[in-house]
Amino acid sequence: MRNSLIIIKKQVKDTLKNKTVLIQFILFPIMALIMENAIRIDSMPELFFTKLFSIMYIGMAPLTSVASIISEEKEKNTLRVLSMANVKPWQYLFGVGFYVWIICMIGAGVMAAVIKKEDIPFYLLVMAVGFAVSILAGACIGIFAGNQMTATSIVMPVMLVFAFSPMLAMFNENIEKVARFAYTQQLKVFMDGMSFSGIKTDNILILAVNAMLMAVLFFIAFRKKGLE
Amino acid sequence: MIRCNDVFKSFSEKTVLSGISFNIGDGEIFGLLGPSGAGKTTLIRILTGQLSFDKGYVTVFDKEVSSLLGEDKKNIGIMMDQFGVYERLSCIDNLKVFADIYKAPYDRIKSTLEEVGLKDAQNLPAVKLSKGMRARLALARVFMHSPKLIFLDEPTSGLDPQTMRQIHKIILEKKKEGCTVFLTTHNMEEAYKLCDRVALLNEGVIVENDTPERICRKYNHQKTIKLHLSSGEDVVIPHESNSSEMIGRLLSDGSIETIHSSEPTLETVFLELTGRMLEEDE
Numbered sequence: 001m002r003n004s005l006i007i008i009k010k011q012v013k014d015t016l017k018n019k020t021v022l023i024q025f026i027l028f029p030i031m032a033l034i035m036e037n038a039i040r041i042d043s044m045p046e047l048f049f050t051k052l053f054s055i056m057y058i059g060m061a062p063l064t065s066v067a068s069i070i071s072e073e074k075e076k077n078t079l080r081v082l083s084m085a086n087v088k089p090w091q092y093l094f095g096v097g098f099y100v101w102i103i104c105m106i107g108a109g110v111m112a113a114v115i116k117k118e119d120i121p122f123y124l125l126v127m128a129v130g131f132a133v134s135i136l137a138g139a140c141i142g143i144f145a146g147n148q149m150t151a152t153s154i155v156m157p158v159m160l161v162f163a164f165s166p167m168l169a170m171f172n173e174n175i176e177k178v179a180r181f182a183y184t185q186q187l188k189v190f191m192d193g194m195s196f197s198g199i200k201t202d203n204i205l206i207l208a209v210n211a212m213l214m215a216v217l218f219f220i221a222f223r224k225k226g227l228e
Numbered sequence: 229m230i231r232c233n234d235v236f237k238s239f240s241e242k243t244v245l246s247g248i249s250f251n252i253g254d255g256e257i258f259g260l261l262g263p264s265g266a267g268k269t270t271l272i273r274i275l276t277g278q279l280s281f282d283k284g285y286v287t288v289f290d291k292e293v294s295s296l297l298g299e300d301k302k303n304i305g306i307m308m309d310q311f312g313v314y315e316r317l318s319c320i321d322n323l324k325v326f327a328d329i330y331k332a333p334y335d336r337i338k339s340t341l342e343e344v345g346l347k348d349a350q351n352l353p354a355v356k357l358s359k360g361m362r363a364r365l366a367l368a369r370v371f372m373h374s375p376k377l378i379f380l381d382e383p384t385s386g387l388d389p390q391t392m393r394q395i396h397k398i399i400l401e402k403k404k405e406g407c408t409v410f411l412t413t414h415n416m417e418e419a420y421k422l423c424d425r426v427a428l429l430n431e432g433v434i435v436e437n438d439t440p441e442r443i444c445r446k447y448n449h450q451k452t453i454k455l456h457l458s459s460g461e462d463v464v465i466p467h468e469s470n471s472s473e474m475i476g477r478l479l480s481d482g483s484i485e486t487i488h489s490s491e492p493t494l495e496t497v498f499l500e501l502t503g504r505m506l507e508e509d510e
Contacts (some may be wrong), residue, residue: 006328010314017316017353077253077312081369083327084278084306086298 003087007095008102011069015103021031021065028057029110036114039067050114051191054123057107059132059163059184062100063138069096070227071151079227089227097135104131119194129207130187134162136214143221158160176193183210229254229274229408234263235284237270237432244270246432248284252425257409258400258425259440261468261494262414263504267432268412269309276306288495295435302330305375309382310364315355319346319365322354323372330373332337337372344368346400360391377403380411384418396422403456416494426494439495447500448491456486464490 015021032053039049069095073079082092107126112120115207138157145151169176180187186207190199230252237245244267252258260268273279277293285295288299314322323337332343341350345363345498346451354362363383370378380399384392399409399422413419419426420440427437455478465471467490478484498504 003329006325009328010317010325013321014314014316076315077308077310079312080308082329084276084308085326086301087329184501185252 001089003091004098006096007082007087007092009133011096011099012037013035021068024065025107028053028061029107031115032054032057032111040060045192047115050111051188052190054111054127055130055166055184055188056163057104057111058127058134058187059166060159061107062104062131062134063141063159063162066100066135066138067141067145067146067151067155068165069100071088071145071148074142074227075147083227087180087228089222092227093139097139100138101128101131102137121190126187126190130184133183133207133211133214136176137162140214140217140221143218143225143227169228181206185209186210196217229256229289230283230410231287231384232271232275233285234419235271235274235281235286237267237274237281244432245274245281248432248434250427250434250437252408252410254408255403255406257411257422258402259419259426260410260412260429261414261419261426261498262412262429263414266429268429269303269381271429272306272308272381272410275377276304277301282378290436301431302373303376304378304379305370305373307366307370307381307383309385311362313354313357313362313369313371313416316353318353319350319357319368319507322365323369326369327372332373336374340368340372341385343371343401345394347398359392360387362389363391364398367395371398371402376407380409382412382414384413384415390486392418400477416498417489428494428498428501430498430504436497437500443494444491447497452490454488454490455484457483458485 015025026123032050033048035053037066058111070079073082079092083089105124105128108124109132112123115123127130138155141151141154145154162182162184165175165179165182168190169185170180176185183206186203189203193199230250235245235248236243248271250258254474260271262268270279273355274281275288275293277288277296280294288296289303291300314325317325319341320337323340324331327334327337337345338350341347344367346361346364346368349357349361352366357365367380367383367440369414383399386394387395399411403409409422409478411419411422421438425438426440426443427434428443429435438446452464453467453471453475455463455465455475457463457478465474475484475487492500
């Protein structure tokens, strides 16, 4: 646990100097706040931009940042140096994952500023679950890719599917039929209802299958590639 | 400090190390010489417990290497051929990460940076450091927690002669402080200058293991003496008792400018034993 905290501390210092990762964390919360307050259209659903950007945030920020952090450490050999200093792979992965989760939750907290007080716990819970699944997906890619270039090329299509399919599903029924199998689409459904009562068994089932799939892929990638 | 007995290691079908045996005593600088791909880094990874091996026995600090505990590993410092520094972090922040991991006091950071000549660059991000400075930062990371056993994997590879000399000086100072150093290199001058003993590794096999001087003397087949005369002429004479008369005569004439013995270098010994040069590509 101590080593994980050291990783988190290191990651905070590093992120403040890493514009590429930093912008992923702050872009969507700021965009959501600006758009929600600046654009008013009569027929627009309540919290349209906040919900839309929240789902995009889930599908983008944790996925790309975790993949980028892990693959960079592999490429630059710093991960090897950490392992030689007796930092265990799980300590490192937990440190990076938890750090990204916390930063994203802070971002979600910013976006929650426009949500009704009574809905905030539900909103944050949905975001927390979404971030966790995305972090697993990002870790799979980071572990699997040998360097940042490969990680980026794998992240892009995955991120596009998870981040944008819920938005596209709003405009096209056929896309919605496919997108419903993505965890981000299910989280969008949760967010639209904004209460536990609106959640159906199949929503939970699809979300659970997505999470399990990511976990299985993570263990396969880790067993096959490790952190070398 | 280290005992390595009949170690074998293969990756898939390829045998990387084959019957490696040697001992390293306390406070010794042991050099492992071999060209790229000879198995040097694999051996370091085995000796530091990062990689398992197929057969043999390895002890470090008189303990089986696989049973080394976290506390034992704190007495080991490792610098790999790629320095692995956090580019966006300053030199101080780079070392702070490892000071936290090794529970080393923060006041060691500044003194170690001073020791490796990076005091003036302590607040610079690593990305702005030259290759030589990065090498010294990586060395600082190794020394900061005062390990008893240090592994240096090609620490001066690709560095300029001045930085190389600085690093050699630091390594020799660590030896004086009682550290045991395991050094891999394909630079025979470096090995000759720094190492108490060297092992020549070729294709996973140690082909020679002794002090650099003894190895060079052992393979001195030519047994000749080269004289450079003041006339500019070079004369090679056999290293025999009846040559002494000729040398004496030339010395009394004042016609000898320099006298060179002709024992081989480690490079030529390696070439003789393996048919390969130390610095040739794979």
